[in-house]
Amino acid sequence: MSELPSVTEADERIRASVPLFPAERVPLDAASGRVLRQQVRAERDQPPFDRVMMDGIAISLADAGRREFTVNGRQMAGMAGAVLADPAGCIEVTTGAMLPAGCNCVVPIEQVVHEGDRVTLLEGWEPTARQFIHPRGSDCHQGDALLAPGVRLRAPELAVLAANGVTEVEVAAVPKVAIIATGDELAEVSQQPLADGQIRRSNDRALAAALRDRGFVDVQLTRVPDDLAATTARLGELLATCGVLVLSGGVSVGQRDFVPEALRALGVDKVLHRLAQRPGKPMWFGIGPQGQVAFALPGNPVSALVCAVRHLLPALEQAMGLAPRPPERVVLAAPAVTSPALTCFVPVRVHHDDAGRAVATPVPAPTSGDFSALPGTDGVVELAPSAEPAPAGTVAALYRW
Incomplete structure (x- = not known):
């Protein structure tokens, strides 16, 4: 069996594969939160007079x-x-x-x-x-570059656009995202009562919230049963209408894990399947025939969210043209469990100490299916493979929910 790619290697493969989403022009008043795809230069000196x-x-x-x-x-x-x-x-x-x-x-x-x-x-x-x-021109001179492609348009950027007469803004088009929950055991949130062996759908809601929080607002939710023909047919429909497919479940190597086979049958090229991380090891990623982005995440809730914040969301932000930025760094307040062969992701609560340092307290989930401890946490820290637990004081990358 070939060695699983590390988290860093998987990240490199994903980033090298995702296409750049197209651009579109929107009115200034509709540009808040979007990703800029044009350069903006000063219309005139600022201030334009003493x-x-x-x-x-x-x-x-x-x-x-x-x-x-x-x-x-x-x-x-x-x-x-x-x-x-x-x-x-x-x-x-x-x-x-x-x-x-x-x-x-x-x-x-x-x-x-x-x-x-x-x-x-x-x-x-x-x-x-x-x-x-x-003084005139002390802020900037006519023609100076003020905004570059790849920035998220917040209040300061909107002020610059307005002050320089930009009435229409070129931004990244927001892709349509389909979130597909897989599994015969899944029931609707409203279903009463639940039959033996059933659980309510929750992963798709969590993933949708994570996407919407980052500006991916055109999201639809659907479900497919544990059936290869039904899964293939539904994914084919969604590939024709959506730029991004995010699946939850059906991605491992079990008898009823049909997602990789269905995606392969639809011409989605596999970039990676399985990586050396815990939780989230079974994750699958590929690119569709028309450049569609497809992430198949594990069905366990913690695994799905970890893969979303560590891999899915950064990849989609890159596809929007958002300039990369290093992850936030925090200091562990207590030891955290690691693995000799796997990168581990541990949920944490973050606060700032008297010195102003961001300090993360581990809140480990007993299993990747236990999401009841996640409320109140801020995200997960990434811990490199190690035979020993990461000691208190370790500096780690934080990925917020």
Whole structure:
């Protein structure tokens, strides 16, 4: 029997195989949470003019000792630029306004006394050149690269797009995802009562939640029985309409594990089947005839979720064009069980200690089918093969649910 690929090797095979999903253009107001697929450059200098940073008066320091000024006009935000022709005068200004021509200093309103059209600086306040002025182009210059493809569009990115007049945004198209639960033992959540040997479907709900949390919102759920012909027929229908297939169960080497055979019959090329990890060892991954992505995850709930956060979600984010980022690092608060030959994934709760370190407390599941302990955990840590338990203080990669 050939040696199973390590988690790292499996990751490399998956990442080398997943295609890039197509792009589409959406209105700016529909772009939140999407993955950018275009470069965005500055439409103009920012700020596009010398910008007043405080309500107050704008003055010229041509006469450095002057402390009294005559109001010559007002310059409000949004108004065309005013001009100060008399260095003995001042112009009242508001935050965000253009700095009036002829002025090189802004004095806050709290530092002056108004008496009609006369303005006097408070005793002890000394104005300096370029005070409270946001210089033109100090944030960026026209043509500067502001956003690159591969970023998730959050509030700051949306602000940049809007400020630079981007009304339509090129983003990754969100693929349609089918989640297929397999097994004759599965019953609907609402079924009452359950027959002997039945369990309610739960893996598909957990996987759907994990996908939706990462922006894959076009998700449909279905079930197939433990029957090769029925499984093949249903998967064929879904391959014709979905870009991603995620199966749960039927992927091991049992008498009724028909998923690999059905996928092979439909022309889905196997990239890997089984890898050296616990839980989740039986995972299957392949690419369909039209570039569809197919993940067949184990049927045990913990195994399915571990494979989803460690392999499925990173692969789909890469296919969206999202720039890769290293996993979060945490410190184990207590020893955790490892395996001499397998990478182990252990559920943890995470908190920050007084030094600000992210500390992970192991919450091991007795079996890969025991998901009752997972609520309240934050994710799983990845522990390299070892003959000894990972000691407290070990730094490990965290994959959040």
